[in-house]
Amino acid sequence: MLAEIFSFKKILPVLVFFGLATALYFNFNDWSTYHSYFYNMTTIDNFSIVFSSLLIGAVIMWLLMAGSYYRDENKITDHLAIICFALVGGILMTSYTNLMMLFVGIETISISMYVLAASDKVSLRSNEAGLKYFLMGAFATGLLLFGIALIYGCTASFDLGVIAGYVSAGNLPQMFYVGLILILSGMFFKAGVIPFHWWTPDVYQGAPTAITAFMATVVKAAAFASFFRLFQMSFAGVAGWWIEILIIVSAVTMIFGNLMAVSQTSLKRLFAYSSIAHAGYMLMAIIACNDMGARSLILYAYAYSAASIGAFAFLIILINQLQTDHQDALKGLAYSNPLLAIFLAVILISLAGIPPTAGFFAKYYLFTTLISQGYVGLVIIAVLSSLIGVYFYLRPIIFMFQHSNVETKLKISQSSLAFFALVTLIIVILGFMPQLIIEII
Amino acid sequence: MSVIAFYILTVLCIFSALMVVFSKKPVHSVLYTIFCFFNIAGHFLLLNAQFLAIVHIIVYAGAIMVLFLFTIMFLNLNAEVEPHKSNLLKVAAVVCGGLLLLILVSCLKGAENIPVNPMLDTQMGMVKNLGMVLYNEYMLPFEMLSILFLSAMVGAVLLGKKETK
Numbered sequence: 274m275l276a277e278i279f280s281f282k283k284i285l286p287v288l289v290f291f292g293l294a295t296a297l298y299f300n301f302n303d304w305s306t307y308h309s310y311f312y313n314m315t316t317i318d319n320f321s322i323v324f325s326s327l328l329i330g331a332v333i334m335w336l337l338m339a340g341s342y343y344r345d346e347n348k349i350t351d352h353l354a355i356i357c358f359a360l361v362g363g364i365l366m367t368s369y370t371n372l373m374m375l376f377v378g379i380e381t382i383s384i385s386m387y388v389l390a391a392s393d394k395v396s397l398r399s400n401e402a403g404l405k406y407f408l409m410g411a412f413a414t415g416l417l418l419f420g421i422a423l424i425y426g427c428t429a430s431f432d433l434g435v436i437a438g439y440v441s442a443g444n445l446p447q448m449f450y451v452g453l454i455l456i457l458s459g460m461f462f463k464a465g466v467i468p469f470h471w472w473t474p475d476v477y478q479g480a481p482t483a484i485t486a487f488m489a490t491v492v493k494a495a496a497f498a499s500f501f502r503l504f505q506m507s508f509a510g511v512a513g514w515w516i517e518i519l520i521i522v523s524a525v526t527m528i529f530g531n532l533m534a535v536s537q538t539s540l541k542r543l544f545a546y547s548s549i550a551h552a553g554y555m556l557m558a559i560i561a562c563n564d565m566g567a568r569s570l571i572l573y574a575y576a577y578s579a580a581s582i583g584a585f586a587f588l589i590i591l592i593n594q595l596q597t598d599h600q601d602a603l604k605g606l607a608y609s610n611p612l613l614a615i616f617l618a619v620i621l622i623s624l625a626g627i628p629p630t631a632g633f634f635a636k637y638y639l640f641t642t643l644i645s646q647g648y649v650g651l652v653i654i655a656v657l658s659s660l661i662g663v664y665f666y667l668r669p670i671i672f673m674f675q676h677s678n679v680e681t682k683l684k685i686s687q688s689s690l691a692f693f694a695l696v697t698l699i700i701v702i703l704g705f706m707p708q709l710i711i712e713i714i
Numbered sequence: 715m716s717v718i719a720f721y722i723l724t725v726l727c728i729f730s731a732l733m734v735v736f737s738k739k740p741v742h743s744v745l746y747t748i749f750c751f752f753n754i755a756g757h758f759l760l761l762n763a764q765f766l767a768i769v770h771i772i773v774y775a776g777a778i779m780v781l782f783l784f785t786i787m788f789l790n791l792n793a794e795v796e797p798h799k800s801n802l803l804k805v806a807a808v809v810c811g812g813l814l815l816l817i818l819v820s821c822l823k824g825a826e827n828i829p830v831n832p833m834l835d836t837q838m839g840m841v842k843n844l845g846m847v848l849y850n851e852y853m854l855p856f857e858m859l860s861i862l863f864l865s866a867m868v869g870a871v872l873l874g875k876k877e878t879k
Contacts, residue, residue: 311854351872358865373855381862388869447821
């Protein structure tokens with residue numbers, strides 16, 4: 274915004290890029306220091322550093338990708354400003370130790386998203402997405418806030434450590450459990466899992482594709498980081514009580530998300546339902562609720578973010594050039610753009626969770642974590658539902674290798690090809706060396 | 715004395731809140747909402763929270779309600795053009811809301827057993843004490859809220875700007 278006044282428009286993305294890179298550097302400077310700041314409002318530990326690096330890294334990737342999307346548009350300045358505010362909210366959500374900070378972080382990221390979802394003002398669908406997201410999100414925020422208020426009523430503190438002490442002292446009143454349920458509902462909405470998932474397909478489809486990519490990576494990762502932090506740090510003492518809810522919710526989410534994705538022909542909607550399914554898998558990491566769970570959540574979030582930012586980058590190019598995201602548009606892509614087709618295939622394979630990619634090892638590590646804790650039934654459901662997932666992720670690949678009368682020919686610049694190569698490289702490196710991420714904390 | 719004031723305020727508050735839902739004309743609903751907010755401000759006063767009471771009146775009853783009234787008059791809503799919802803939807807909504815009410819009431823029934831923190835300062839709601847807490851302990855959330863509002867403001871400008879195409 275400020276830059277717009279000085280007509281810095283051209284160099285603004287570069288400026289933001291270097292700002293983010295500096296932030297990333299300072300982020301790693303705090304490695305293994307465990308400081309808490311501002312009367313224990315936020316605590317920087319390795320979990321929060323890894324997740325804020327993921328968020329900053331995802332925004333950097335998003336910037337590289339969105340450059341092509343915004344090339345001929347004026348509004349990049351406002352959008353970048355809001356994206357940066359959303360990033361601040363996301364980083365608060367990964368490093369809070371106080372429910373107040375959690376709430377402020379969630380609100381910052383949500384309000385930025387409501388605006389960005391509606392930012393394509395000419396498109397009716399984008400307006401619908403923004404309004405729908407706003408109304409439902411406001412309601413979910415109300416539930417979350419009411420839950421926080423009830424918990425505060427019991428414990429007389431917003432501090433996660435004090436709440437954990439209260440929980441371990443035992444003899445909890447009814448009010449505490451209701452507060453917990455309401456907080457759970459609010460977090461379920463923000464993470465987009467089953468009973469509160471209805472906004473996801475419409476909002477993902479209606480919002481401009483670049484914004485959808487941001488939602489699927491940064492917002493999702495931040496939501497799960499805060500979810501995990503909250504339940505591990507303060508509610509681990511009553512784990513027996515909420516784990517049953519999470520088991521049912523995660524099983525239903527995986528099955529439903531994958532089943533609904535099968536019948537979709539619009540690729541954007543397909544990725545929306547697949548994001549619901551992936552949210553179900555990430556919930557399993559919260560069920561584990563220990564350091565192994567934290568590691569598998571981190572690996573999963575990295576793998577999923579890398580793959581989905583690549584997938585959405587492809588969708589941006591497809592929609593920009595052909596004005597459609599129907600899966601038939603992919604026909605013959607492997608012959609007209611062989612290199613792009615290979616990159617896209619790797620991305621889809623990683624989302625499906627097939628070996629040498631990051632997606633497979635993320636799922637593998639997650640499932641072994643859960644089995645070592647004895648949740649065999651849940652893992653069986655997860656494996657079966659990811660088999661359904663394999664079907665609809667491989668279908669676009671089959672389409673790419675089919676000949677058709679109307680050959681799709683996409684014009685790809687060198688820089689976007691380099692971007693896809695980078696994404697593919699990250700996926701493959703994480704696939705061969707998952708210990709890079711797993712052993713980091 | 716304050717008990718009588720509490721009951722009067724509560725009855726008025728619940729009455730006006732119900733009227734918000736049941737009155738046919740949107741403008742009446744808004745006026746009842748303002749009335750309800752004044753009653754809640756009265757509750758804050760009874761709890762010795764002057765600052766909250768004043769802010770509640772200025773921000774909610776003042777600013778936000780004027781905005782609501784303006785929007786409703788702008789949209790020119792009235793009882794005739796209001797879309798009718800099917801009965802099934804109404805029943806479902808009542809059942810869901812009723813269940814939530816039941817759970818909340820049942821959980822608050824046990825609330826009187828929770829010991830009140832004796833360390834709590836009764837002068838906490840005074841402007842001076844509130845300011846001290848806000849700028850010491852809650853400094854970071856306070857500052858971060860400004861980012862939230864900045865983001866909302868930029869968003870409003872972005873959505874309000876004319877499309878150049």
